[in-house]
Structure formats: structure tokens, C-alpha cells
Amino acid sequence: MPRARISTFAQTDQPVAPSGVRSAPDCTLVIFGAHGDLTKRLLVPALYDLKVSGLLPDRFRVIGIDRAEDTTDGWRAGLTGMMENFTKDPTAEFYTPKIDETVWTWLAERLSYVRADFTDPAALRDIGSDIDGNVVFYLAVPARFFAPAIEALGKAGLTEEPDGMFRRVVIEKPFGTDLQSAKDLNSHILAVLKEEQIFRVDHFLGKETVQNILAMRFGNVIFEPIWHRDYIDNIQITAAETVTVESRAAFYEATGALRDMVPNHLFQLLAMIAMEPPASFAPEKVRTSKQTLFESILPIKPEDVVRGQYAAGTVKGKPVTAYRDSPGVAADSDTETYVAMKLEVQNWRWAGVPFYIRTGKAMSNRLAEIVVEFRVPPLTLFPSAHAHSPPPNRVILNVQPVQGVTICFGAKKPGPEMRLVDVQSRFRYPDFFVREPNVGYETLLYDCLCGDATLFQRADNIETAWSAVEPVLAGWREGKTAPELYEAGSAGPGGADELLARDGRAWHPIAGQE
Numbered sequence: 001m002p003r004a005r006i007s008t009f010a011q012t013d014q015p016v017a018p019s020g021v022r023s024a025p026d027c028t029l030v031i032f033g034a035h036g037d038l039t040k041r042l043l044v045p046a047l048y049d050l051k052v053s054g055l056l057p058d059r060f061r062v063i064g065i066d067r068a069e070d071t072t073d074g075w076r077a078g079l080t081g082m083m084e085n086f087t088k089d090p091t092a093e094f095y096t097p098k099i100d101e102t103v104w105t106w107l108a109e110r111l112s113y114v115r116a117d118f119t120d121p122a123a124l125r126d127i128g129s130d131i132d133g134n135v136v137f138y139l140a141v142p143a144r145f146f147a148p149a150i151e152a153l154g155k156a157g158l159t160e161e162p163d164g165m166f167r168r169v170v171i172e173k174p175f176g177t178d179l180q181s182a183k184d185l186n187s188h189i190l191a192v193l194k195e196e197q198i199f200r201v202d203h204f205l206g207k208e209t210v211q212n213i214l215a216m217r218f219g220n221v222i223f224e225p226i227w228h229r230d231y232i233d234n235i236q237i238t239a240a241e242t243v244t245v246e247s248r249a250a251f252y253e254a255t256g257a258l259r260d261m262v263p264n265h266l267f268q269l270l271a272m273i274a275m276e277p278p279a280s281f282a283p284e285k286v287r288t289s290k291q292t293l294f295e296s297i298l299p300i301k302p303e304d305v306v307r308g309q310y311a312a313g314t315v316k317g318k319p320v321t322a323y324r325d326s327p328g329v330a331a332d333s334d335t336e337t338y339v340a341m342k343l344e345v346q347n348w349r350w351a352g353v354p355f356y357i358r359t360g361k362a363m364s365n366r367l368a369e370i371v372v373e374f375r376v377p378p379l380t381l382f383p384s385a386h387a388h389s390p391p392p393n394r395v396i397l398n399v400q401p402v403q404g405v406t407i408c409f410g411a412k413k414p415g416p417e418m419r420l421v422d423v424q425s426r427f428r429y430p431d432f433f434v435r436e437p438n439v440g441y442e443t444l445l446y447d448c449l450c451g452d453a454t455l456f457q458r459a460d461n462i463e464t465a466w467s468a469v470e471p472v473l474a475g476w477r478e479g480k481t482a483p484e485l486y487e488a489g490s491a492g493p494g495g496a497d498e499l500l501a502r503d504g505r506a507w508h509p510i511a512g513q514e
């Protein structure tokens, strides 16, 4: 994120890394859920990466807390083994050909493990007696523990901020399962903590390509003047996955694609692409701008929502069993593994511009992107080399796995005739930036240690996002339409194509891109 923002929040007496960015302030990171997947797969590798970048302070400690029998030596040894394993798997989220011994030793020496029940105030009080100064509590635990763990922290006196020191708590989605449960969760935790002590993670905001959307829109002059209803015809937001429900049936059966992806990850993409320029890049200005956007979403109509569920098929050459035949899934499950919907944003900039969003599992390709489709020119001066009129101009924000921006426009096909073809100009990250190991949590962790909440969700952001999808959830509570089956390895159910065809439009293909 921009240097100016970082230096505003990091302590000014902290050393500056070779990159010019200041290291985080001295602090203790307490991880609840030390044995969990999030800690192992993402948090510890992200801490390692931050140390490689010189962004962790010398006076830094990590205390891992979990209920499992373990010792500091055991925990360190397990994490050391895990880091070594990462070097053997180039497909791992965290892959580096070699672990830097000095860096890992530095971090490992700062790790300690405490076996405790993190919902027990007495146990937390004991842990607290060993900590002074700044503390970040990272709740890398299932959501049902958020409220009890925060309550216990409060009872143990660990949420009070002595002498200008900070006490922060990080939680990660799901923040409730609907509007009411999100409100309940917020009111529980806000009874113990002040809003500025809470850092709610949406890991999509940890992605460089998502952070880049604001840089692209508000750090240049060539995009923003055309970024509105006069020039833009529609915007399509896609998060397609090839993964299936895998071993997550217990969670997924009760959740489904809408709750899992829409009011959180897809709405973050929506906010980045559609929000008004904030008055400054200060966290509250950015979050308020997002909030205004969420408040402008019109109630979603039931006929503008398509639910799908994958049937058996083949994904990337591998056979996939139907969702309903997956372990832990009810044989008559009507949970959606795909959802598409049309949203309307009622403000001066976007009135009349549809936002089509879709996400699904077991699809043909893994792809997250935003396609901004422009209007066609007011008159057709040139014939097209295409059978029909040339496709409209598109700006495509390639979020993953391809990272970059693609601009599609018409150019004259060489030859004696004046005929237009659709061509592309591509910005790709590897062409401009050295690839640094990054699991997507480095910036989030660093920002939280520095107290910069720009990339985190405020209570009102969460509640307004849920209230935008509430009409859909309310309709489903009264009786769901059965999900339309789609073949695993396809682009989703036919109903999603009809949703756009009704408006005379079509989805941008979910094709692999380079």
C-alpha cells in the first residue's frame, strides 16, 4: 500500500527496511487457534515474509494458544517442519525454494506455546500476566468462538489499553450468517471492545490485485472520467473456482455460495470498482466511501438471482462426483454451490448500470476478475472484421490467477480495407514487478500491527452488506427454489446465461487467460 499511508501509522521511531517502509511497532501477537489451518498455512508464513522484508520489530513475540497438548518446543518443531514442506510444493500458497535459516531462527525463537482454553478468563488472565505493552489477539478460530473469546478477554482485563499501548483483536469471516446474526455478533464484541480495536479481515482485500483497483482508479486520470453511466454499459464480477466442497461439507451445507462469497468477497470487489473517491486515503474515509456504496444497492429482486448446484462432471480432466454425493452432504441437499445475481446501485454515477455477479465451485476454470464493459460508439464508422458488430471496449481487472489489467479495444486489421478487430493491451504483474513470496496476509498483518484499518471491515460495512442480500435470504427462508444443476467443469447453470440474455447481454467467458 502507498508509503504515505504506512508512515502515518507505523511508529516513527521504528527502523526503516531497505524498501523504505518502517517496521511495525514493538508488540506481542497472541494467536488463538495455534494448531489451526489458518495459523499454519497463512499466518506463520506471512510473518516469515514480513521478517524477510524487514517489517517486524526486534521486540516482537508470538504466543500461540490452543487446547491441544503441546509445548513451545513441539509447536516450533511442527511449524519448522511445515515451513520445510512448503519448499517441496511449488503449488502451495506459500512457496519458496529455500527457507532463510537466519530469518526462520529469528522468528522461531520468538514463538511460544501455551495450552489453554481461550474462552476461560482465568486462563487468559494468567497469560496476560506474562505480557505487557502492545498486543494483537488474532482469533484464528471458528466463528462460534468469537463472542466467547472476546468476552473472556474483556473479563481478563486484556482489552484495556494501558498508557497509550494498544490492544487489538482480529477476526475473520464469517461475521454472522445473515443480518440479524451479524448485528448480534457486532453488539457482543462492541460491548467489550471499541470499534477501533477490532480488525475484521476479508482476505480478498489482502490480494495485491484488489488493492490495485483503487490505485488504478484514483491514482490515474485516464480511467475515472469515463467511469460512470455515460460510458459504462455493465460491470461483471466473477469469482469462479475449480475446487469442490472437498472436506468442508459441515460448513458448506449450512452456508452455500451466497453467504460464503457474496456479501463479503464479491462485495469487496464491488466496492473497489464502484465506490466514490474518498476524501483522503485515511482508513475512515475509505471505509465511509464503501459504506455509502453499500447503502446505495437497491433491494435485490428474487427473479434477479440464480442458484445452481454442481452435478457430476469433469474438472480439468479429473472426474468430480456430484455435490449431493459428496461426503457429509445430504442426498437431497438444496444448498447452492453457485449463485449469480444482478445488482443495481442507485446513485448519480451508476443508476441504470447493471452489476452482474457470479461465483461457483467445480467450474471449468479458476478465475476472479471484474469486467467493465463500455457502451458502443454512437455511430458505426468502420465495418467490423467480426461477423457481428465489434465487441464493446472492456477494461478487465484480472484478480487471479492471472494478475493484471487487460484493456480490450478495436484496432484496424492490416490490409487494404478499413476493418476493426478486437485487440488487447495487457499489463501483467510479472512483467513489471519481481515476484515476492506472498500468501495474501502480509499486508493485512502488517497493517493491523500498525493500526491501519483501511483494509478491514467496519461494523456498519458488514451489516449493510448483509442487509443488501437480506431480501434474497428472506425469500429463501420462506421457500427456496431448487438449485439448477450444472455439470461440474462447466461455466455454471443455463439460468445464469438467461439472466443476462434477458437484458440483451452475455457473460464474459470463464476461460483460462495468460
Ligand code: BG6
Binding pocket: 203, 241, 243, 260
Ligand atoms: C473463502 C471461502 O472465504 O474464500 C471459500 O470460504 C473460497 O469457499 C475462498 O474457496 C476463496 O478464496 P481464494 O483466495 O482462494 O480465491
